[in-house]
Amino acid sequence: MSYPLVILLCVGLLHQTARAVLMDKLADNKICGDAECSYVLSMATALDDFIAPDCRFINIKRGQMVYVYSKLVPEEGAGVFWSGSIYSDRYVDQMGIIGYFPATMVKETVKFVQDTVKIPTAAMDFYCD
Numbered sequence: 001m002s003y004p005l006v007i008l009l010c011v012g013l014l015h016q017t018a019r020a021v022l023m024d025k026l027a028d029n030k031i032c033g034d035a036e037c038s039y040v041l042s043m044a045t046a047l048d049d050f051i052a053p054d055c056r057f058i059n060i061k062r063g064q065m066v067y068v069y070s071k072l073v074p075e076e077g078a079g080v081f082w083s084g085s086i087y088s089d090r091y092v093d094q095m096g097i098i099g100y101f102p103a104t105m106v107k108e109t110v111k112f113v114q115d116t117v118k119i120p121t122a123a124m125d126f127y128c129d
Contacts (some may be wrong), residue, residue, distance in 0.1 A: 023056050023126045026081050026100060027072035030121050031114035041113050042068045044084070045105035055128035058099030060086055065104055067100060073118065080104065083125075 023083040032049040033039030046060045060066060072081045085096055 023054065025121055025126050027075055027078065027121055029073040030114045031071040031118055032074060033116060035117060035119060037070045039113055040067045041071065042070060042108045043110040044068055044108045046106050048105055050101050052104045054097065056100050056126055058086065058097055058101055058123055060101055060105060084113065100115055
């Protein structure tokens with residue numbers, strides 16, 4: 001086997017392309033603690049298990065603590081979804097991953113932000129990689 005072919009094969013294996021997908025928007029507006037949605041709105045406890053149906057969502061287990069970053073403003077006939085990340089020593093591999101989950105699956109336990117802002121959602125809010 002010639003060296004150029006080996007190098008080409010190695011470069012091809014190391015340079016894999018990622019396929020990112022922009023998914024459908026779940027809502028046109030969201031409620032946040034600031035204009036960048038960087039502040040945690042509240043802490044919530046998962047009331048039941050939730051299995052993410054696609055990459056926009058996160059899996060949550062009953063009893064897990066969830067940091068809530070935004071609350072989507074529901075459209076008529078649509079479900080109520082919040083975005084957040086889980087906090088749990090048992091699921092360290094999932095900590096820091098932000099995704100959506102049904103608001104009915106959690107109970108807010110602590111509110112950190114009283115003054116909220118309503119801002120439009122962006123296509124990147126529903127980006128999957």
